[in-house]
Amino acid sequence: MSEQPEVPLKGRSLVTLDDISTHQIEELLHKAAYIDSHRREVAHTCDGRVLATLFYEPSTRTRLSFETAMLRLGGSVIGFAGAQLSSVSKGESIADTLKTVSNYVDIVAMRHPKEGAALVASRAASVPVINAGDGGHMHPTQTLADLATLMSRFGRITNLTVGLCGDLTFGRTVHSLIETLCRFGNVNFVLISPDELKTPQYVIDRIKATPSCSYVEVKDLAAVIGDLDVLYMTRVQQERFFNEDDYLRLRDTYILDEEKLSHAKPDMAVLHPLPRINEIAVEVDNDPRAAYFEQVKNGMLMRMALESSLLGDELPGYVPLQPKEVQA
Amino acid sequence: MSEQPEVPLKGRSLVTLDDISTHQIEELLHKAAYIDSHRREVAHTCDGRVLATLFYEPSTRTRLSFETAMLRLGGSVIGFAGAQLSSVSKGESIADTLKTVSNYVDIVAMRHPKEGAALVASRAASVPVINAGDGGHMHPTQTLADLATLMSRFGRITNLTVGLCGDLTFGRTVHSLIETLCRFGNVNFVLISPDELKTPQYVIDRIKATPSCSYVEVKDLAAVIGDLDVLYMTRVQQERFFNEDDYLRLRDTYILDEEKLSHAKPDMAVLHPLPRINEIAVEVDNDPRAAYFEQVKNGMLMRMALESSLLGDELPGYVPLQPKEVQA
Amino acid sequence: MSEQPEVPLKGRSLVTLDDISTHQIEELLHKAAYIDSHRREVAHTCDGRVLATLFYEPSTRTRLSFETAMLRLGGSVIGFAGAQLSSVSKGESIADTLKTVSNYVDIVAMRHPKEGAALVASRAASVPVINAGDGGHMHPTQTLADLATLMSRFGRITNLTVGLCGDLTFGRTVHSLIETLCRFGNVNFVLISPDELKTPQYVIDRIKATPSCSYVEVKDLAAVIGDLDVLYMTRVQQERFFNEDDYLRLRDTYILDEEKLSHAKPDMAVLHPLPRINEIAVEVDNDPRAAYFEQVKNGMLMRMALESSLLGDELPGYVPLQPKEVQA
Missing domain, CATH: 3.40.50.1370 (Aspartate/ornithine carbamoyltransferase)
Structure with a gap:
């Protein structure tokens, strides 16, 4: 576990989980639990923020989760999904689309059928990009x-x-x-x-x-x-x-x-x-052992934790994990 | 008119109008009139709420009416319509979709080409479901x-x-x-x-x-x-x-x-x-007798009355109907 | 430059730039510059407003720009794009659609493949309509x-x-x-x-x-x-x-x-x-001479200026241009 020095999440993109440290993953888990028990307190964390969901292939469940996460933090959403995208795909490169959308929004969640698309997007964008799935590759x-x-x-x-x-x-x-x-x-x-x-x-x-x-x-x-x-x-x-x-x-x-x-x-x-x-x-x-619909809820909570962290918007009342506690 | 004892609207679904009493219908009519003349007062009734519009077949007019109703009450909206739904329909049952979406939102408006779909949805969901049309069946x-x-x-x-x-x-x-x-x-x-x-x-x-x-x-x-x-x-x-x-x-x-x-x-x-x-x-x-575009407005107002009632969000300043006045 | 007496923008539609005076264009330019340097101050200018984006043909870039503009002013958005519209196009006239949507929203941005569609829409609607492109015609x-x-x-x-x-x-x-x-x-x-x-x-x-x-x-x-x-x-x-x-x-x-x-x-x-x-x-x-992604940002700013002006919502702290300054 000889990881490199940790780079703060604010302003960064998440293409794969290797982009962030184990401590940062634990911090996100800690934040998600906090959010779940403080829904009202965090409801204005991202007031005025706009998320773009750029779904080059449909994935309704994932898209709705990212969108709800931003709405539950007080922000709003624009985007496209599948069939709506034709004019975007009219020969324009992913890089140009991301440079364009960076002028509109504060953060992007992108899904694309092509492996590596999220990395290209994150390099072109001037706002954080979250990989919402790129081909068979990654879906952090x-x-x-x-x-x-x-x-x-x-x-x-x-x-x-x-x-x-x-x-x-x-x-x-x-x-x-x-x-x-x-x-x-x-x-x-x-x-x-x-x-x-x-x-x-x-x-x-x-x-x-x-x-x-x-x-x-x-x-x-x-x-x-x-x-x-x-x-x-x-x-x-x-x-x-x-x-x-x-x-x-x-x-x-x-x-x-x-x-x-x-x-x-x-x-x-x-x-x-x-x-x-x-x-x-x-x-x-x-059966009480069935946890798969809870998993859906946890997905939304983790996306709330992630979106607010990449935006650098602090959750009111939240106390960060101490690094010492983490490294058991 | 020997109806069964009235069950409060809060937390319930509306599959057909038979689900609610005539007094509750009159209450919704009374609320709609109040909303129309108190647009500003009610504009934050559903702050922080999220509506999902799950339209398995397109019906733009109806979808926009449900969405506007929630926005005019201060809430926000996620959803899909027609062509966007492919990943949802990827073999997943309506029940599973509703169990999933129940983790995201506070209330659902669903349209589906199949008769009975709204009833199935309302049973699977843990949040209120409004039937926005299911086949040739019902569109309350x-x-x-x-x-x-x-x-x-x-x-x-x-x-x-x-x-x-x-x-x-x-x-x-x-x-x-x-x-x-x-x-x-x-x-x-x-x-x-x-x-x-x-x-x-x-x-x-x-x-x-x-x-x-x-x-x-x-x-x-x-x-x-x-x-x-x-x-x-x-x-x-x-x-x-x-x-x-x-x-x-x-x-x-x-x-x-x-x-x-x-x-x-x-x-x-x-x-x-x-x-x-x-x-x-x-x-x-x-012609002043033409009331069909007013009907569009009234549809939105009734959806505002219905959404706020099923959510249990009280309209500021609203005084409920007295049951006595109703039973003329 | 013998223009007709200026009609205030509030409540009007914009089908072509010929609809507005050169002074009004300069005012919009001045507003856009103000908005860019006062993002926080203007973030609630259109609180409670709803924009409809009626895109009868997809134009994702333009649609997202109009939508972001409204969100950045505090308003919200409903609409349809391309494939979603089927039920609207089910034989209904543009006039009827606009009369319907006028009951839902405060302002409309419409794109249509047919020349003249925006003019028809603006005449039927009881709220301002912005032409977001109609055929090969106009895209002000x-x-x-x-x-x-x-x-x-x-x-x-x-x-x-x-x-x-x-x-x-x-x-x-x-x-x-x-x-x-x-x-x-x-x-x-x-x-x-x-x-x-x-x-x-x-x-x-x-x-x-x-x-x-x-x-x-x-x-x-x-x-x-x-x-x-x-x-x-x-x-x-x-x-x-x-x-x-x-x-x-x-x-x-x-x-x-x-x-x-x-x-x-x-x-x-x-x-x-x-x-x-x-x-x-x-x-x-x-190259610092490349201005085309700035142009995207400026498009959004001008749409913010335009939407707020047609709605008659005043930008907090904004001081209008003096006509004298303009006529150099």
Whole structure:
């Protein structure tokens, strides 16, 4: 954890979580918890601020979360989403669009189908840019939502046994969560997937390079569910399989229902990045272990923490974390 | 009128007008009138509130009305409309979307092409849901706009002769208005349509079951226009007819122009749910009896009354109706 | 300059710049400069106001500029853009849409592909309508942005040598700028284009009819760049040429790069209506003479000045121009 000297968040962009220190991540988690219990006090933190949501591909859930976050802080929003963007894409470069929009707003949340687009945008803009997803690459605020959910359930993001289940090959949220947890250390990963959808080697290498972390790879959720503090579900898509028989044979193994959940610890937390199709049975929603709609709320709270921090707008009454407390 | 005990509006959803009592409808009408004459006083009633407009099919007029209503009360808005929704519809259930959005906002206005969607939504959401139209089914705030227009023109919604003209078979706004007026009683309905587009039997039965109401069915607008206090126009669409000859022969009978209007009472009110194509001649717009653009304003006012009531936000200075005054 | 007596801006629409006096244009320029240096003071000028952006064709850049302008004045925004509009266009006339929307909002910015649409809209609406572009016709706020950029660079919009380069046949922004500068007089125009894309005769006639203005038509940017105070670039599109050879031969002549710029005056200002494709090399962006992103900011400031003026909302602390000062 030999990180470089910390650069304050004010005025900066967030393209990947590697842009910020572990202490800053903990500060954001601390802020999110403060915001949740002080909704009224923070409601004017960003009065007069304007956020632009530039969504070159639609992602309604993420867009609404960024927008609500700014509104709940007192600011306002402009933007475009998917079909509305035609005139922007009329041959104009991302750099020119960001230089233009920098004249209008105080902060930008951008989603783009192309890997690297957020980095290009952040370099052209004269205001902070938050990466709201660029291709299969990075989606840092989803990982912040995941971490905040662990924090709200366990009061910590370390010393946990974290199961990740389903498609571990293509699920970028899973990779990003593993890599970020490795920065904090002291996590046991249980990687649960069919052979066709195992965790990529570079992610395994990241765990191996972290002395305080360990991992096992297994195929059967039911066999390990009793060991887990956290179960992070993802969807197993049929098109990932060579033949339908394999898919049909395996599918049910990776569907969480009340029967499987009955073997889990009473305080295990079930996470899912949503949207969920059928990989978690609807009956699970009412189980107190279901944390995936809380995760949605935590995503909004972390975006509130992030937006206010990058803008340099201080939350009234908020007392920052002491660095000493953090470095346990 | 043996209604069940009244449940307060605060925190509830509105799927159909049957969800609320006649006294609550009168209260909303009273609030709308108060709002109209106290625009400044009510401008911060919903400060800090957020409305989501979830429009699974576009209906720009209705969406803008709900949004303006919230803005005019001091709140703000997020949402999607039609083409923007792709990621939401990516297989996610309405219930999951509403559970997600409940984490962001204080109240939802939803439009969906499928009958029953609003009921499903209201059950999944943890915040109030207003039905902004679901299929051919229900669109309760349109009826509220109609009632408010009668109230602003006549000071009452009873003891009126109400003509409904045009397509009485498929026009859901007409059915909903008739059924709601029957709850209050003392209305004479004049049902004006070609044979091909008569009022459905279940609506006729509703009138028959109301001792204080009566009806006649006629084909010729000109013959009855002099008797009417209210003329509710709807469009006669060519595709409803078996052959073009019938359509062409009948069409003009159901077009309101200044000539026909010259036989009407001087204080008759002309309503129309809009958009209007050619069933009301443009020359009528300047006649003081034209009330259809007022109806648009009344729709916004009723949505302001409804949104603030479901949120439980009290209008500054507003004195509620006394139940005694209501039960005349 | 024998203009008609001035009608105050409050409550009026802006369809073309001919609707307002030169003194009012100067007042708007003066207001925009005031707004830029008093952002905080003006942030509540339009509290409680609502703007509708009715964009029947997408123009994201323009829409976001109008919206930000209203938000920066404390107001809020509703509207539609492109794909969202389907229900509006469902056969409803522009007049009916504007009569409807007039019940919701305080001011409208409308863009429409059809020439004359803004005039129709302004006549139907009971609130001010700003033309945000109608067909190939008029786009007055772009010209206001151009003028504000001259004003901020030179402190004046007269006594300048203004080069206009590229497609002078089809570029409506160029025609509108020339015509408006002629109203103020004392400008030397240098019209730089290939033979295929020369300035239309009616624009030339406008210059000829202005005794204090002059013009030359040339083909070569490099030969005249040293004489210019202002260089207004536009794009030369391949489809305007009869054959590809001509296009390829000419293209580079109308691309501005650092080499050409090295022959220009040190305080020349480079303008462009954006989006830019390749007609200005990216290397020019960092040259202090590049004014095209400033132009974006000035567009927003002029829209703030315009919106507040048409609404009749006074900017706190603002002292109006004295007519005497203006008529130099």
